[in-house]
Amino acid sequence: MDSKTLYAKAQTLMPGGVNSPLRACRYVNSDPVFIERAQGAYIWDVEGRKYIDYVLSWGPQLLGHCEPSVNEAAHKAVDLGSSYGAPCAGEVELAELIAEIVPSIEMMRMVSSGTEATMSALRLARGYTGRDKVVKFIGNYHGHNDAFLAAAGSAAQAVPGTPGVPEDIVRHTLLAHYNDLDKVREHFETVGDQIACVIVEPVAGNMGLVLPQPGFLQGLRDLCTQYGALLIFDEVITGFRMSLGGAQARFGITPDLTTMGKIIGGGFPVGCYGGKREIMEHMAPCGGVFQAGTLSGNPVAMAAGVATLKRLKECDYDALEARTTKFTAELCDILRGKGQPITLQHMASAFTMYFTDRPIRNMNDTSTTDCDAYAKFWNQMRDQGINLAPAGFECTFTSFAHSDEDLERTLDAARKVTF
């Protein structure tokens, strides 16, 4: 069945024909193609067309698709059983690896998605501090937990709060623009004794990539320490991507809790939240804060996660960053040469090219980007076999599987784009 037929059928069965809104390609005025298989830096659609992939499952595939050691580990694990509902050695092994690589995570809990991780971390922060309020940043997306769907990013695109989220829930959610430390300080000065936590993407990835300004993250750390609130780094995107130790290692800032997902599952459903032991021990069954999950610590996902982190320990992050720096610089030059104003935000193997000449520091700045120009670029690139994020406010990712030839072919395709 071809993509068109599949999509028509899918739309009668699933809202918008997709199981996650971004995949509907509505932000680039297009329809999705249905993917049949993936390998390394490539995906193939059901019509057999090959694409160089820069979505990489929205971040998990930092090693590229079907990395041999990850696939082998998953195949071995699944033959031993898909889910036990009881502890398995893989959970211990993955937790040991995460604790070794991210020392601020002394104790953790595996869940099955980033949303579960951030939802649980918020409940823990509230249970641990006895406070209700949470500070989040406009344009940051932490999954679809009600409390975070106030001015969220990604496909939730900064709606004040989506239908179905009671005002009573989001009234505990205090907002500030990303990089606006003064607003956070104001929240603390007015209701500091009611703030359980500040949750932040240490490098924002859900309004496109937006870098923290110097002093922003340290300022959050200092305010949380001063007022007894917890600092939560949502490293679902940045974990194991901004460096092996994530954004916290790169910036040298220690959060109280960290949430993870995507890369730690190697493409399988895994999320994780963790931090200081004395905080985590407030979680059931040690403490009173409840959270549970049927497939948490699933043996197949654990095996894939362990294989992924073991491989990443051997990878040269600096080399990938240098290649991505060169690639993005050339890509921006090509587009500027076509009369398109481009502001680039880039770190490690993640970047966003904003079709604007404005500096980008927060959600307001990103809204100056020319979405139609991005849509034109996206469609012409996909027609040439280059799969970019189907939304101008998402990250584009490179991986350890992208070759120089892949990057060069992508630049060639960009040279052929017209606006």
Ligand code: KE4
């Ligand atoms: P999931 O529940 O989708 O595994 O993770 C939620 C989440 C939490 N925190 C951050 C920083 C995230 O970026 C995400 C999910 N990211 C989106 C794309 N930016 C996932 C893609 C999608 O929703 O289809």
